[in-house]
Amino acid sequence: MRATFAKGQCVRGTYTPTGDAEQVTRSISFTRPWPLIGRFSVGGGNPSAPDTARTVLRGFSIKILSDGGETHLLFENAPVHFARTLDQMLAFLQVRAPGPDGKPNPEAVTAFAKANPETTRQAAFVAGKPLPASYAGIVYWGVHAFTGVNSAGRAAPFKFKVVPAAGEIALSDEEAKGKPPQFLVAELTERLSKGPARFDVVAMLAEPGDDLTNDITLRWKNEDDRRAVKLGTIAVTAIEPNETCDEGIFDPGQLADGIEAPQDEIFEARRTAYGISFGLRAK
Template sequence: MKKAAGVSRKVRASFATGRCVRGTYVPSDQATEITRSESFTRPSRVLARFSVDRSLENKNSMLHGFSFRLGSADQRSELFTQNAPVYFARTVDQMFAYLQAHFARPDGKPDVEKINSFSAAHPETLNQANYIAAHPPAESFASTTYWGVHAFPATNAKGETRFIKFKIAPVGQQAIEPKVKIRVKPAELLHEDLESRIAAREIRFSVMALLDRPGDPVMDVTVRWPDEDGREAARLGTIVITGVEANHACDDAGFNPATLADGIGCPPDEMFAARRATYALSQKRRC
């Protein structure tokens, strides 16, 4: 990933540029119906990181990322969400082949023929880039809607388990996508915008759980659930961003997606299994 993205050893392999923030989480009355996880059913402090990552498919596109930690001690959950509801690879082997296809030639330029050949053979790897192309990023982190691409098994106090997908929706912020595709706003401007908004007033996000239906694909992170935008969702709570935190606080946190409090289980797909194993390794190599 670092070779394909052209970043150094000391930074993250993806979403390398970010801003650390702090806040609080307030659960809703619906939360206990979905999960018994205390990280989602009890108030807590929040440590979060907004970040950007340029798309390998289109250098003028930029993914927005939102990582956050809820709960405390052994009842802590850490999630990563992004402004695209799908990932760019279904399996680890496919991801590796995708990245190899995007390695630059010896002259430093992309091998367009190799990329096009791979994309034609694996069209599902274009789903993320196609979504971003059709839904240009919002003008601010604060007005961006974020998704978790994995299906998480959630168990409530009655012992009932169903799959959910996380959707983080802005509250009280203008969330209008550009009508025409324009050159993406530089990361520095996004960070400055975020800091000025936090200085003016708190920023709120609704933490939503999209509820599964029979037959929904839970093993393939390159596709969405049918009618995902219009289906039933439960509001688990509200994240309130109140201040800017030193970036090293988020670097130390790691935000490993395998950190999940009882009541939210690990997704069954292959890509999540790979992520949970590599986050700690990535953090160690950045030291």
């Protein structure tokens, strides 16, 4: 099983660009139509995690199957990461390691959060949202700052945002009580039987003074209200056997020419760690 986002469902679909995509990138992945493979997921290492857990991350990973160079992207339903540096990320995980009683030490977790307040921002954002009622009704973010290079060679730093055409679909706490612990895939299957689930792929453009390389526990100022370019539309069309997604990885370092990788240390580590993780679970 994956170390995190162990629970998930593979899907297939298409990507269709807008005429504005070339303002941001010359990448063949984003300026031409392509098939794609995707995976919706629930955070954590438990493949049977209940869909009714409101404070657990939801993820959406895609492979744009562009001939001559794929692009893989990983999104989640929070606009920030839970750690600023690798050392802080390791400490965050270590303090949650089970003790002799099989449980983390709550006092140690609280003390760590107090000493490292930036590690609480992701959880606070997710906790402030109602329970997602559908994978197709969640806003997903790319968290890291990418750099697009357009056909004129001009650089355009940006962050990805994936917005559902159906809008955000959520459940009240009372409605959530009536849901079975495993309902998201059944809901998605029923939804796709009536037509594709569509998402806008948006580039939120950087402005002077934005942090492009360091602290991914912080959002850019007025991030949701700034100039953005719609790159294209994802249409999820069908459920795909999970074996399709499990036979490889969604490699964050796999980017077609015209999209440059983020420079923060968390992203750089992910490029290596995902391959190691796949090697371990493939044994």
